[in-house]
Amino acid sequence: MAAKVTPRGEDYSxxxxxxxxxxxxxDYSPVKGCMVIKPHGYxxxxxxxxxLDRRFKETGHVNAYFPLLIPLSFIxxxxxxxxxxxxxxxxxxVGGGKELEEPLVVRPTSETIVGHxxxxxxxxxxxxxxxxxxxxxxxRWEMRTRLFxxxxxxxxxxxxxxxxxxxxxxEETMRMLDIYxxxxxxxxxxxxxxxxxxxxxxxxxxxASYAIEAMMGDRRALQAGTSHFLGQNFAKAFDIxxxxxxxxxxxxxxxxxxxxxxxVGAVVMVHGDDHGLxxxxxxxxxxxxxxxxxxxxDEQAQVLEAVAKVEKMLGDTVExxxxxxxxxxxxWKFNEWELHGVPLRVEIGPRDVxxxxxxxxxxxxxxxxxxxxxxxxxxxxxxxxxxxxxxxNLYQRALxxxxxxTYDPSDxxxxxxxxxxxxxxxxxCEDAECEAQIKADTKATVRCIPMxxxxxxxxxxxxxxxxxxxxxxxxxx
Amino acid sequence: MAAKVTPRGEDYSxxxxxxxxxxxxxDYSPVKGCMVIKPHGYxxxxxxxxxLDRRFKETGHVNAYFPLLIPLSFIxxxxxxxxxxxxxxxxxxVGGGKELEEPLVVRPTSETIVGHxxxxxxxxxxxxxxxxxxxxxxxRWEMRTRLFxxxxxxxxxxxxxxxxxxxxxxEETMRMLDIYxxxxxxxxxxxxxxxxxxxxxxxxxxxASYAIEAMMGDRRALQAGTSHFLGQNFAKAFDIxxxxxxxxxxxxxxxxxxxxxxxVGAVVMVHGDDHGLxxxxxxxxxxxxxxxxxxxxDEQAQVLEAVAKVEKMLGDTVExxxxxxxxxxxxWKFNEWELHGVPLRVEIGPRDVxxxxxxxxxxxxxxxxxxxxxxxxxxxxxxxxxxxxxxxNLYQRALxxxxxxTYDPSDxxxxxxxxxxxxxxxxxCEDAECEAQIKADTKATVRCIPMxxxxxxxxxxxxxxxxxxxxxxxxxx
Numbered sequence: 037m038a039a040k041v042t043p044r045g046e047d048y049s050x051x052x053x054x055x056x057x058x059x060x061x062x063d064y065s066p067v068k069g070c071m072v073i074k075p076h077g078y079x080x081x082x083x084x085x086x087x088l089d090r091r092f093k094e095t096g097h098v099n100a101y102f103p104l105l106i107p108l109s110f111i112x113x114x115x116x117x118x119x120x121x122x123x124x125x126x127x128x129x130v131g132g133g134k135e136l137e138e139p140l141v142v143r144p145t146s147e148t149i150v151g152h153x154x155x156x157x158x159x160x161x162x163x164x165x166x167x168x169x170x171x172x173x174x175x176r177w178e179m180r181t182r183l184f185x186x187x188x189x190x191x192x193x194x195x196x197x198x199x200x201x202x203x204x205x206x207e208e209t210m211r212m213l214d215i216y217x218x219x220x221x222x223x224x225x226x227x228x229x230x231x232x233x234x235x236x237x238x239x240x241x242x243x244a245s246y247a248i249e250a251m252m253g254d255r256r257a258l259q260a261g262t263s264h265f266l267g268q269n270f271a272k273a274f275d276i277x278x279x280x281x282x283x284x285x286x287x288x289x290x291x292x293x294x295x296x297x298x299x300v301g302a303v304v305m306v307h308g309d310d311h312g313l314x315x316x317x318x319x320x321x322x323x324x325x326x327x328x329x330x331x332x333x334d335e336q337a338q339v340l341e342a343v344a345k346v347e348k349m350l351g352d353t354v355e356x357x358x359x360x361x362x363x364x365x366x367x368w369k370f371n372e373w374e375l376h377g378v379p380l381r382v383e384i385g386p387r388d389v390x391x392x393x394x395x396x397x398x399x400x401x402x403x404x405x406x407x408x409x410x411x412x413x414x415x416x417x418x419x420x421x422x423x424x425x426x427x428x429n430l431y432q433r434a435l436x437x438x439x440x441x442t443y444d445p446s447d448x449x450x451x452x453x454x455x456x457x458x459x460x461x462x463x464x465c466e467d468a469e470c471e472a473q474i475k476a477d478t479k480a481t482v483r484c485i486p487m488x489x490x491x492x493x494x495x496x497x498x499x500x501x502x503x504x505x506x507x508x509x510x511x512x513x
Numbered sequence: 514m515a516a517k518v519t520p521r522g523e524d525y526s527x528x529x530x531x532x533x534x535x536x537x538x539x540d541y542s543p544v545k546g547c548m549v550i551k552p553h554g555y556x557x558x559x560x561x562x563x564x565l566d567r568r569f570k571e572t573g574h575v576n577a578y579f580p581l582l583i584p585l586s587f588i589x590x591x592x593x594x595x596x597x598x599x600x601x602x603x604x605x606x607v608g609g610g611k612e613l614e615e616p617l618v619v620r621p622t623s624e625t626i627v628g629h630x631x632x633x634x635x636x637x638x639x640x641x642x643x644x645x646x647x648x649x650x651x652x653r654w655e656m657r658t659r660l661f662x663x664x665x666x667x668x669x670x671x672x673x674x675x676x677x678x679x680x681x682x683x684e685e686t687m688r689m690l691d692i693y694x695x696x697x698x699x700x701x702x703x704x705x706x707x708x709x710x711x712x713x714x715x716x717x718x719x720x721a722s723y724a725i726e727a728m729m730g731d732r733r734a735l736q737a738g739t740s741h742f743l744g745q746n747f748a749k750a751f752d753i754x755x756x757x758x759x760x761x762x763x764x765x766x767x768x769x770x771x772x773x774x775x776x777v778g779a780v781v782m783v784h785g786d787d788h789g790l791x792x793x794x795x796x797x798x799x800x801x802x803x804x805x806x807x808x809x810x811d812e813q814a815q816v817l818e819a820v821a822k823v824e825k826m827l828g829d830t831v832e833x834x835x836x837x838x839x840x841x842x843x844x845w846k847f848n849e850w851e852l853h854g855v856p857l858r859v860e861i862g863p864r865d866v867x868x869x870x871x872x873x874x875x876x877x878x879x880x881x882x883x884x885x886x887x888x889x890x891x892x893x894x895x896x897x898x899x900x901x902x903x904x905x906n907l908y909q910r911a912l913x914x915x916x917x918x919t920y921d922p923s924d925x926x927x928x929x930x931x932x933x934x935x936x937x938x939x940x941x942c943e944d945a946e947c948e949a950q951i952k953a954d955t956k957a958t959v960r961c962i963p964m965x966x967x968x969x970x971x972x973x974x975x976x977x978x979x980x981x982x983x984x985x986x987x988x989x990x
Contacts, residue, residue, distance in 0.1 A: 072578070072579050100551055100552045103547035104666050107543060125608075127606070128604060149543070189581050
């Protein structure tokens with residue numbers, strides 16, 4: 037009855053799509069490249085939002101909302117920005133039954149319209165900093181799309197801040213990168229490398245872009261969040277100026293930073309296994325599922341009584357679901373909830389009732405090894421501790437996996453092998469042509485130049501010139 | 514220094530716009546008819562969202578997300594729907610630099626795309642009911658726009674449910690209408706009339722539409738939420754069918770329901786006064802503001818010490834803001850926070866410190882009458898009780914206002930006077946031509962046929978024919 041996902045070892049790409057569709061995270065939509073986020077996937081996204089939004093607010097940010105539709109001329113104001121975004125937007129040319137005088141772009145990102153408003157709102161140094169975030173949908177006309185990873189429309193948050201000095205703006209850029217890393221590590225249980233993007237990979241219009249990069253289950257890299265120091269580029273394009281303490285007019289320094297529904301794809305690929313989705317307890321829509329088990333009719337009443345007792349004990353402390361459906365067997369339910377990634381399963385059968393215990397089955401350790409009996413007495417703290425253990429185990433496992441597949445190749449031949457097997461952590465000269473040649477040779481790109489590294493110099497892995505820093509190279513999503 | 518809002522008695526429409534702009538709820542955007550929701554307005558919207566979302570989830574609904582862009586052909590599938598929406602949409606004709614084969618509509622509402630997906634997801638009676646809500650932006654090409662009340666783009670939630678029987682779908686329609694009324698009354702402190710829309714005013718494609726209607730400060734009506742029983746109209750247009758218990762294929766019965774950022778405009782108009790915004794405590798971004806007062810330098814330390822004490826006492830129990838800015842006078846701050854609608858102000862001066870008290874100033878009762886001293890001892894419960902009192906007073910005041918301006922005219926002459934002074938609650942024959950004539954004569958429309966009313970029959974206020982029910986007539990936003 038229950039369909040099975042394609043094993044990862046057989047076809048990773050099909051495995052991913054199977055899990056997203058079968059675990060009810062998302063579905064294809066009738067519009068090319070757009071997806072429908074189903075309730076299970078959307079609740080996961082709501083939990084991601086809550087974890088990020090809390091961190092934004094704790095650091096003084098507030099939410100606002102800017103219009104979806106942006107005059108085409110705005111996109112063209114910042115020279116590098118237009119180059120980066122001009123081929124991609126969806127364009128509204130008709131409104132209210134008439135051809136529009138100026139076409140409107142469905143926002144691919146909001147620096148331009150935010151910049152326009154900031155120019156109006158910011159007058160004096162007293163108005164600074166402005167620390168605004170927006171939760172919104174954006175549209176980019178992507179050619180090759182994949183559920184969550186690259187879709188024509190996606191959901192995200194985009195922070196836009198304005199500051200009086202370059203230092204403050206750079207501090208903010210780093211603060212948000214750290215917040216993203218903190219969220220990824222603590223809530224999503226995803227180890228990430230914080231680093232600077234190469235010139236080639238940076239955001240269109242940024243002075244410097246930073247990202248958190250993670251290793252997926254197929255050892256490819258995924259950029260899971262970005263934070264951009266925009267310098268005065270957008271301030272000059274949109275005339276965002278303030279009068280400083282000495283009564284002089286100056287351009288602001290701005291930043292922008294974003295995390296999108298792509299994070300859902302990262303969670304799937306970092307933790308998932310051949311049984312389906314595996315969710316970190318901190319983000320799971322359902323943290324604990326209770327499955328009652330009985331064969332004979334006379335067992336039913338006593339089992340359901342114990343189930344009700346467990347529901348009462350745990351209901352207020354964890355996100356609990358009790359699966360009382362009678363049309364499905366316990367075995368079918370086990371598969372179903374494993375597929376949907378629920379971190380912990382509580383099984384209650386007649387023997388458990390007699391022994392005043394339940395059976396706990398960890399999703400992160402499938403099969404017999406992950407199963408242990410637990411007395412009813414003290415079940416609340418047993419379950420809470422186990423959820424903490426599962427969260428920690430998922431992180432450690434992902435970290436071990438990344439470290440096992442991160443290499444320090446000694447020459448370009450080894451480098452080529454390394455990037456086909458995982459990450460290469462290598463000295464690099466930062467030359468764009470060198471980067472392009474590496475990509476042409478190996479399909480690997482500079483994922484980032486990590487913040488946390490020892491000082492150079494060293495020798496560029498490709499061209500042999502002197503290099504000041506190491507970079508992480510990998511094939512990427 | 515502090516600019517003043519236009520008095521309501523002078524020009525209500527300008528008063529409204531002044532309050533929205535000066536209280537930092539929203540600003541105009543460079544795109545005609547679109548607005549920017551500023552942080553203060555957006556936080557108010559977040560609080561509205563939280564109050565509604567909690568109620569949706571308590572009644573078994575889950576959130577999901579459907580695509581922004583809808584094939585034009587979808588909108589044309591339901592005959593009445595296309596008539597209602599065809600002139601309004603914004604249409605994307607270009608994507609990725611190319612003319613699209615089929616133009617895409619920026620969703621004006623999502624019944625069509627949701628219907629398409631439900632047809633795919635729903636197979637059996639076991640899949641029903643489907644109870645999904647979506648928080649999203651929508652675009653309707655409105656000709657005359659006003660901040661929050663009618664904007665080209667607005668934010669809302671749209672619930673879409675599918676059921677096995679007509680009864681269940683009708684129950685759901687009523688359940689959501691009741692939830693909207695409960696939210697409006699308890700959280701927004703807005704008295705509302707629950708009722709059925711006339712045939713002329715119902716949603717394009719609905720069998721029956723229901724709404725909550727409220728009286729604004731200028732005695733005009735505003736529809737603050739709608740709930741539609743769609744019968745099998747959309748199910749037939751999109752082939753949403755299920756196999757029932759007897760193994761027969763049947764069309765589903767569907768509903769949809771929505772509340773939008775219009776609710777923010779309702780809060781402004783129901784509670785606001787000539788000093789600006791007045792927010793009900795349950796929705797206020799800042800519930801209590803503390804303003805320290807000192808003249809001489811030697812007073813400053815002791816006042817700020819008391820302020821810190823109050824901050825510590827209240828900080829965990831209410832949404833508190835302490836205004837420590839030294840560049841502004843206490844009087845300026847009073848005006849500023851009144852303008853922004855903060856329900857309760859705590860003033861602390863040297864005399865208060867000596868007397869171990871604070872001064873509390875209620876926003877709902879401006880001036881001396883709303884000011885009382887309160888001992889530091891027991892301040893937490895004093896403040897909490899006062900917030901409850903303010904919430905209740907705002908509701909009662911709005912209810913009294915509505916009742917004072919609701920009339921039971923005895924003839925059509927009195928009726929015309931009534932609808933220029935408030936609501937007329939009159940017998941009506943439910944004939945569309947009769948309704949059109951009333952509108953032509955008086956500019957008043959049928960706001961709704963209230964659910965809670967005594968049985969007829971009576972005599973139609975306009976044509977004199979027999980009428981089964983009374984309707985609320987008013988000029989409306």
